[in-house]
Amino acid sequence: MTLPLGFRYASIYARIRKVKKDDLALIVSDTTAHAAATFTTNLVQAAPVRLARKHLRTSRGTLRAILVNAGNANCATRTGDAVALETCQALAAHLGVPLDQILPASTGVIGVEMDARKIVRALPGLVRRLSEDRFQDVAEAILTTDLVPKTSFAEISVHGGSVRIAGMTKGSGMIHPRMATTLGFLMTDAAIAPSFLKPMLAAVTELSYNRLTVDGDTSTNDMLLLAANGASGLTLDPESREGFQQALTHVAQDLASQIAKDGEGARKRITIQVSGARTDQDAAQIARAIANSPLVKTAIAGSDANWGRILSAAGYSGATFNPSRVDIALQGMLVCHEGLAAAFSEATLKKQLDAPECFIQFRISGKGTGSARFWSCDLTEGYIRINASYRT
């Protein structure tokens, strides 16, 4: 798979995190890219989120570089705004690009002052390393409690040739599906008019990052970014747009579901498919409640076919449906038929639920056509261990 043309990547260890592992990363577009982003809806927003939002506004949705650090969220700190600004200014000088074409992003602990000098000092080395083939290095440098890097790629035929999408993301805890969750960067070498970028990203986010939960906690630093630099020389015409958006949705869903798989302490990814609801909205609401229920998540951890908890979670989701029209299947095996226990082999199903992938189907029979897919993970002792001593 070829990466999108015209992007370069670099990472370096800037001593922001305690363990020696690259913690500062850079993505550069060789030419000005059109960009759109969705940000956390948390009222408490990290300094880099505020600055990135401002830069996107003043640059009218264009960018040249993304500067990311892991290990410190630069949130709820005295010097946060100054640190974000100063590091972007230093990078702008190094690259010779306008300040507002640089987007900062941070992830890590909240409430600890970040030392701008660590980043400024590391910038020359970081810029020197820029290379078209260090995509994977960046995908690793932006991780925090994640166990594995998360990337996804696509190549799409459009009028006149083909364009490419590459996406990377991080996230494992503080994951809740009401906005772009955690950090995600989507690059493409297609040229896309700014007026299409925003609605396209919104539609893609709704079907991917907004359909994901690990623990129901919404971060202060979330950002999902889409950058289109046109380096392919090809512009998305109206006919190509739908195919491109489908491929982009697929990449974003792939990334979101990788976050679920790598959820803090998770041993199993849970995919929830709701169908037959009144509307897609209703289906998503039901799926979200099931995905967030700690009782469902612990039952799956124990390979326990406790469908009553799934039905109960749907019941308090706020969506309206008739419980006596509900079928629930686990790993394809019917466990609840028309709201009542179905006959199934506990022993067989228990073995199937030991698999690393768990599939919950929640079907409402009748005329409804609303459906939604959601990603979550099981809740294990590992989540507790990781989060009981994150700061110390």
Next chain:
Amino acid sequence: MTLPLGFRYASIYARIRKVKKDDLALIVSDTTAHAAATFTTNLVQAAPVRLARKHLRTSRGTLRAILVNAGNANCATRTGDAVALETCQALAAHLGVPLDQILPASTGVIGVEMDARKIVRALPGLVRRLSEDRFQDVAEAILTTDLVPKTSFAEISVHGGSVRIAGMTKGSGMIHPRMATTLGFLMTDAAIAPSFLKPMLAAVTELSYNRLTVDGDTSTNDMLLLAANGASGLTLDPESREGFQQALTHVAQDLASQIAKDGEGARKRITIQVSGARTDQDAAQIARAIANSPLVKTAIAGSDANWGRILSAAGYSGATFNPSRVDIALQGMLVCHEGLAAAFSEATLKKQLDAPECFIQFRISGKGTGSARFWSCDLTEGYIRINASYRT
């Protein structure tokens, strides 16, 4: 402390749960009591919830007996409605009281058929045991994963003498604060006009059971009941009403906070006090988000003063406030001042957070006068262990 006059209690083992421990209980009022109840808002409602609601309606808010079983929720079962009706009918015949003055309640596993014969067979023995001093037996018989029984009492001076309140409750998991959570029974020997019972219970619930969370899961079987039989011979006059309601609120808050303390796997009770919000509503919203955050709950489990997670949870609560006006104190020690890290001794605070009671104060400075108190508990490996194999 004297119990309310004119109530009798009994419990027995009816072989509903596997372990031999009383699982069927009865509360009888010797004369007809006025009653009000709040029920779960879950769309999926257990058969006894539906029947209790109907009985309260047709009896015009009067009752003679409450029949409770633990070990089976009688929810999402083929025979649920018939079982609830048949057992109430059998008890009505035994006691010689109208059917609709009997309220059924069930708690336990969802989706498993309940055998009415087990209950009907046990009724003669249960009725024989009725006694004024078996209150504690009933408080024990209604428990499921609870470790300790939960009771609370009050005696209030009113015009002409004194009246008594006795409350009991159960609950440890599937606890979420948007309604009467779990089962709770409040008895008083005051005579209270039916027109006051309902609004009084609603007001009390809002400040007690609706301010409680263990895991954010809302049960299908929740019910909080208030029964006033007037056996004291004293009627609440308008002057006494406020004092009585305060005492009742205190009893209900005591019970709710006991549920938090006995939350599944909990080692610590967390009390959250929010002040300075725009309205009490806003304060409750902030407190609820903090109380529900698994990241806050795991940090407390690890005695980690991670105030960033508390601020972040408040930030996504939906309430509006200025983060730079927020002070946060843990165990009375200031950890966040005006939205930024305060200077405090990590070592000292860590030791203080090892205590079984954790107190989080979230204060917004300014003109706001909204405040709320909320109860939660830490999230530990124990919660996972209990819930990974509840059914099997």
